[in-house]
Amino acid sequence: MVSRRRVLAGLAASSLLPSAGWASVGAPAFLSAARAPDGQFVLTGLTETGDISFTIPLPARGHAAAAQPTRAEAVAFARRPGTFALALDCRDGTVLARLNAPEGRHFYGHGAFSPDGTQLFTTENDYEAGLGVIGVWDVAAGYKRLGEVSSGGIGPHEMRLMPDGQSLVVANGGIETHPDMGRAKLNIPTMAPNLTYLDFSGAIVETASLPVAFHKNSIRHLALHSDGTVALAMQWQGAEGAAPPLLGLHRRGGPITLLAAPERLHGALDGYAGSVAISGDGREVAITSPRGGVVHVFDLASGTFLRGVELEDVCGIGSRAAGFFFTTGTGAVGALGDSVRQQPVQFDNHLVPIGT
Amino acid sequence: MLKSFALVASFALVAPAFAQEAVRVDQGALVEAAVAQHILPGFEALATTTQALSAAAETECSPTSEPLRAAFHTAFDAWMGVSHLRFGPTEVDERAFGLAFWPDTKGFTPKALGRLIADEDPVIADATDFQTVSVAGRGFFALEQLLYDPRISTLGAADYHCALVRRVAADIALSSGAIHTDWVNGFATLLTEPSEAGSYETDAESLQVIYKALDSGLQFDAEVRLGRPLGSFDKPRPTRAEARRSGRSLRNVTVSTAALAELAHILSSESDTIRADYSTAFALIQEQATDLQNDPVFAGVKEVQGRFRVEILQQYINRARGITTLELGPALGVSAGFNALDGD
Structure with missing residues (x-):
């Protein structure tokens, strides 16, 4: 029998506010880190119409976040090489738990929940060994660390739950860094990025790599479609002007196919794709380049380049039922090609979808 | 359509704190000055001093040779004078990494040198062949270990060690010369005369x-x-x-x-x-x-x-x-x- 004291403790831990689902915080469609005009770093919830549904202060600059699938709870990650992440009740900003990276590890800024929300997975750097790991955390136990597994490469960055609900896909960017040396890249000549699929036990079920000539194309960010298609956005670390494709598509069992706009337009990306999304209907895939100030949209089935949309400092991109939702570092937010609004914050790199 | 809308919106609504200020400098003049006064002299010095380094190694290949060590330091200084200029000619064929593979977090340089010496690999006989060797086994940091590392400076047969020192030095000179040549024969102009057809618009x-x-x-x-x-x-x-x-x-x-x-x-x-x-x-x-x-x-x-x-x-x-x-x-x-x- 559960004691009364334990019931109360449980209530306190899950906050005393009623209705814990995402509807309770204005039904945001995305999470985004941002910087407010006074310099305060925050985590925001954004609705499909570009309204900010909640704002929670963060102690330092955020990067991405992970949305708990069953309740209005998010884990906000510090910007790389941060060593903390905060589990937040998005109804009132209560810090439910502070996740500290273990000794010798730091977070990369991305993570993913298991489908039932009981486990959180985080991309991390075992920096003395120069190897990537995935940290595993027990959510119900107040985000207690359960252990870690190999990420299957160096520099794991974004990681997503696959639509099968049983595996994770990790973008191993390939770049070795060490927090003693800031964000300096230590192994460019020998870097070898890959896409690694892991089951929840940490077993590597598949690895996909780029052609050898593209070994300096760091795979950083991912987007998924419900049919299991993975879109990957890359950042070129080789000679500028070499300009290889920065968008790839992968389906389990196949090779990575590469997509690029016609040469002159592709050059505008400046070798750098910041984020990627697949439209909800699965027809289009888009990458953003804040350096080039442009979004490139492709037909997913044929890989054909469809259009470029210029937006200053654009980086965040997410899927709508048809088309895309975007944010920029100048505070613009909207439906790509349809509407744009101005919010008084600078949106940070990524839009994190809620409920997918 | 959206492009114009977005631009209008950002002019109308963007908060002043995020706005870009107007530029008042002569950007072209600054590029010309940097190229003429800093970049070209820097790479010329690299080409000249690495030629001298290679010549010194031909004369005396012993790791303890004072003239060789002095030439090594002079050439390394010249590299330090340009090691930040990592674009264009330095990035062709991994030239810059072939000149300076550092940091070496996994100890590739001693491994690469150890392997060459243990195998007495004939790849060092030819300049072009040697450029296929891993960048970890080439450049200033490889030469440094061949001259100064207590283990590697004495590793293997003296003849092969000597030939390897000469090859690494000659390879440094070859890459440095190629970088300088590319800068002089075209790349400098691409920077100072930007155009839609060039690398910089x-x-x-x-x-x-x-x-x-x-x-x-x-x-x-x-x-x-x-x-x-x-x-x-x-x-x-x-x-x-x-x-x-x-x-x-x-x-x-x-x-x-x-x-x-x-x-x-x-x-x-x-x-x-x-x-x-x-x-x-x-x-x-x-x-x-x-x-x-x-x-x-x-x-x-x-x-x-x-x-x-x-x-x-x-x-x-x-x-x-x-x-x-x-x-x-x-x-x-x-x-x-x-x-x-x-x-x-």
Whole structure:
């Protein structure tokens, strides 16, 4: 029998506010880190119409976040090489738990929940060994660390739950860094990025790599479609002007196919794709380049380049039922090609979808 | 359609704090000055001194040869004068990494040299063949180990060791010469005469790549050349200092920051305020480096006092970097946005 004291403790831990689902915080469609005009770093919830549904202060600059699938709870990650992440009740900003990276590890800024929300997975750097790991955390136990597994490469960055609900896909960017040396890249000549699929036990079920000539194309960010298609956005670390494709598509069992706009337009990306999304209907895939100030949209089935949309400092991109939702570092937010609004914050790199 | 709408919207609504200021400098003139006064002389010096290095190795290949070691240091200084200029000709065929594979976090250089020597690999007989060898087995850091590392300087048969020293030195000269030739025969013009057909379309793009070289050069000196031996307070890493075997860890930072100061002064030549700020910042760097003269390989990072002195040098370099990103970038009109700058 559960004691009364334990019931109360449980209530306190899950906050005393009623209705814990995402509807309770204005039904945001995305999470985004941002910087407010006074310099305060925050985590925001954004609705499909570009309204900010909640704002929670963060102690330092955020990067991405992970949305708990069953309740209005998010884990906000510090910007790389941060060593903390905060589990937040998005109804009132209560810090439910502070996740500290273990000794010798730091977070990369991305993570993913298991489908039932009981486990959180985080991309991390075992920096003395120069190897990537995935940290595993027990959510119900107040985000207690359960252990870690190999990420299957160096520099794991974004990681997503696959639509099968049983595996994770990790973008191993390939770049070795060490927090003693800031964000300096230590192994460019020998870097070898890959896409690694892991089951929840940490077993590597598949690895996909780029052609050898593209070994300096760091795979950083991912987007998924419900049919299991993975879109990957890359950042070129080789000679500028070499300009290889920065968008790839992968389906389990196949090779990575590469997509690029016609040469002159592709050059505008400046070798750098910041984020990627697949439209909800699965027809289009888009990458953003804040350096080039442009979004490139492709037909997913044929890989054909469809259009470029210029937006200053654009980086965040997410899927709508048809088309895309975007944010920029100048505070613009909207439906790509349809509407744009101005919010008084600078949106940070990524839009994190809620409920997918 | 959206493009025009978005532009209108951002002009109408963007908060003043995020707006870009108008650019008032002659971007083209600054590019020309940087190329003529800093970049071309730097690569010419690299080509000349590495030729001399190769010649010295032909004359005397013994690791203890004083003329060879002197030529090594002179050529390494020249590399430090341009090691921040990582674009264009240095990036063709991995030339820059083939000249300087560092940091070597996984110990590839001693492994590559050990393998060549153990196998007496005939790949060293031919200049072109040798360029297929891993970048870890080539360049200044390979030569440094061949001349100064207690184990590798005496490894293997003397004849092969001698031939390897000569080949590595000749390869350094070959790559350096190729970089200089490419700069003179076309790449400099691509920068100074930007066009839609070239690598750079506008003066702003040309200026931005040079500006980035200044910023990342300062970053590398502070975060890697000093950050790597500093490690953390609990775990200092003196044996990870750059070029410690040849005793030139501090010298690398001194020569590199002197070159960066030269570039900073050229790029700030149209602003008295920024130029004065740089003068102060680089004078402090020089002073602090002088203060460290008795610790040329940063061995002192293990002790509080020695560590403190290296940390101060690091702070001064970061201060110069702050001037670069906060003052120079906006003045030149090459500052990146909130996301564009973040790079992750």
